[in-house]
Amino acid sequence: MEKKISFVFLDMNKKLSATLLFMTSFLVLIGLQSYYLYNSYRFEEKELNRHAKNIADSVLSKLNRFEDEASEEILIKRLKKLDDNDSLRNLQIHQLKQWYAFKKHFQDNIDKLLEKQTENTVYDIALRSEIYSIYDETERKELVSPKSPLILFKSKKDIQKGIVFNIGKWNSNLTEKDTELKLNQNYHYTIKSRTIVELLNLRMLIFKHLLPLLLISISIIALLIYLFWKTLKNLRLQQEKVAQLYTSIDSIAHELNTPLTTLKFTLANTPASETKALLERQVQRLEKVISSINSENNESHIALLSDIERYLSNLKAQYDSLQLNIQINFQFNHVLSQKDMEQVIGNLVENSAKYLATTVDLTLNFNQQITIQVSDDGIGIPPEAQAHIFEKYYRVSRQENLQINGLGLGLYIVKQTVDKYKGSIKVSSNPKNGVTFKITLANGH
Structure with missing residues (x-):
């Protein structure tokens, strides 16, 4: 039961790890894509506004500035002659704005010029020029409120959020003379103006330019989500298969008990x-296999000297017809488990007995390194086959082997166990008969 619970927790950890990895990757990708799209948006916005400013500059350069400058003097004189009464003065300023801002001459020319400049483009531009400050230096007061500027000229299309691209500031000195009233008055004004342009279809143009990039980003995100879904689906299928495998193994182990x-x-x-x-001997092996399947603790303890000696004593009793010479040099063991030790030695000794050995020399050294050496006097292994004997299901093709039962799994299991400890296993032919297997493992610290 503990083994199955551990398996469930392992699956949950796999799912959690996969989910966390996906979420991290997904958030990083979203962040990078958002940053890249934002920068691309700002760049496109800057470029499009630059083109709009160039068009507006071209329109302004073609307007008749003379009449505009002449209007400046008329404007200031009218402002000076406004009534001192605030309510009446505000009404007169409003009327003056209407008179000044919507002169048909400028209105018609701006729209015509804009239409001409944008004729073969995708730009929809609005333009407005205004005076937002006339400061009377003599009387030290502002004649025009910045919140209510005087519009010099504007396009028919209104500006919602424009860009100020042309700012002007100049001084105007006027002299007002009246011989009858003996009036000779000088006026000094500081005038500030600005021109505002707006690309009305800016967002649409940016969207069109960024659409391919946006589609690619969405495709990447969709692909990542799809891969995550497939990964979770595959994990779930693997869990179901492994669960079925555990159920089948438990059923097999249970069914084996009766014939055993x-x-x-x-x-x-x-x-x-x-x-x-x-x-x-085979019955004992089956009992050990069934015991390991039904065992609640799948892990084995580190092999002690007493455990090794007891196991080797039992091994000698199992192979009473085999002369088993054992040498043990045991200082310490920090890594090799009892189960794996029995698996390795048992398979190698059985392999020797199976292939007609009468004497087996078994040497164990537990020092800075662990070495297990098994040497026999059996029929041996041909040199050309030694490179393949650790492959799964491999059996040497020769006449003698036809008389010996086996699946080619014993040495494969030994190699897998050695690999688990990142050790090495070497095989060599003996001078007379048989072979020698030498296993080397690091013994930790």
Whole structure:
């Protein structure tokens, strides 16, 4: 049960890790895409406004400035002659604005010039020129409120949010003379004007320019979401398959108990023989496999010297027809588990016995490194086949092997166990008969 719970938690961790990885990648991608799109938007906005300003400059240069400058003097004189009464003065200023701002001459020319300048373009431009300050230097007062400027000329299309691109400031000195009234008055004004332009279809133009980039960004995000969905789907399918596999293994282990019990009872009532000893060894292997499947603790403890000696003593008893010479040099063991130690030594000794060995020399050293060496006098392994013996299901193709049962998994399992510890395993032929396997593992600190 603990093994299955661990499996569930492992799957949950995988899902959580995949989700966190996706969310992190997704947020980074969204941030980068947003930053890039924002910069692209600002760049396009700047470029389009620059073109609009160039067109507006061209329109302004073609207007008749003379009449505009002449109007300046008329404007100031009219402002000076306004009534001192505030309410009447405001009304007169409003009327003056209307008179000054919507002169048909400028109105018609601006729209015609704008239409001509934008004839073969996609730009829709509005333009306005205004005086937003006339300061009387003599009387020290402002004649025009900045919040209510005097419009010199404007296009028919109104400006909502324009860009000031042309600012003017100049001084105007006027002299007013009247011989009958003996009036000779000098006036000094500081006048400020500005010209405002707006590209009315700016957002539409930017959207058209950025549409391909926007589609690519959306496609990338959609692809990332799709890949995440597929990953979660594959993880779920793998979980279902692994769960089915665990169920099948548990069922197989349960079903094996009945024939195994029958086999043990039969062997107990069978006279001693070499066949009986072989069958007893295989029964013990089956019991060990079933025990490991049903075990609540899937991990094995670190092998101690007493554990190693007890296991090797039992191993000798299993192979009573095999001369098993054992040498142990044990200082310490920090890494090798009891289960893996038994797996490696058991498979190598069984392999020797299977391939007609009569003597097996087993040497174990536990120092800074762990070395396990198994040498036998069996039929050996041809040199050309030694590079392949650790492959799954591989068996040497020769006449002698046809008489020996096996699936080609024993040495493969040994190699997988050694790889788990990042160790090495080497095989070499003995001078006379048989082979020697040497395993080397780091023993930690």
